[in-house]
Amino acid sequence: MNASLLYSLAAVAMIPVGAISAVSAVGESPNRQVLSMVEIVQGLEKEGYGPFAELSRDDGRWEVEARKGNESLELTVDPLTGKVLSQHRDDPEQAPPAESMALSKLLQSVLDHGSYRNFEEVSFERRYWEIEIYKDGQKRELHVDPITAKVIADRIDD
Known part of the structure; x- marks a missing residue:
């Protein structure tokens, strides 16, 4: 396997982890609505x-x-x-x-x-x-x- 393919696979694999971490760090769902x-x-x-x-x-x-x-x-x-x-x-x-x-x-x-x-x-x-x-x-x-x-x-x- 060549190096560029490994880097691409590693980058794609990290996207869900980063997205989950961002939501967890904020502590709130991005779709949460404000109260009236x-x-x-x-x-x-x-x-x-x-x-x-x-x-x-x-x-x-x-x-x-x-x-x-x-x-x-x-x-x-x-x-x-x-x-x-x-x-x-x-x-x-x-x-x-x-x-x-x-x-x-x-x-x-x-x-x-x-x-x-x-x-x-x-x-x-x-x-x-x-x-x-x-x-x-x-x-x-x-x-x-x-x-x-x-x-x-x-x-x-x-």
């Missing part, structure tokens, strides 16, 4: 977080302002697992009224009653939730009643 904002909020609610004041994406992770017990916190949340990566005390933000709908239910209601998709940011502003979301490929800004989940304003986000 609704799924992130549902998980946090189950862990006792809420009410929420704001959720947004920064550097690929969710930044969340919420309360847990009597403490105002800022969380960094992994978008693949929903795991809280860090949390620290934060200045309290205005919270929705006590009789407000759970945020996960409100967000799901927005999805169920319109052709909205892909939440980008959610924040509570004075009397309503301000939601940045997409509809028909266009970024929209919604104002949503915190008690009824009714969309009270829908405009193009500029």
Whole structure:
């Protein structure tokens, strides 16, 4: 057998090993999907977080302002697992009224009653939730009643 054929066979034999090592080194499947904002909020609610004041994406992770017990916190949340990566005390933000709908239910209601998709940011502003979301490929800004989940304003986000 000549040397070039041996080198070619050796190179081909190494491809699967390298591919397996690359996946193992990262620790995640390359096909793994990120959790939706609704799924992130549902998980946090189950862990006792809420009410929420704001959720947004920064550097690929969710930044969340919420309360847990009597403490105002800022969380960094992994978008693949929903795991809280860090949390620290934060200045309290205005919270929705006590009789407000759970945020996960409100967000799901927005999805169920319109052709909205892909939440980008959610924040509570004075009397309503301000939601940045997409509809028909266009970024929209919604104002949503915190008690009824009714969309009270829908405009193009500029």
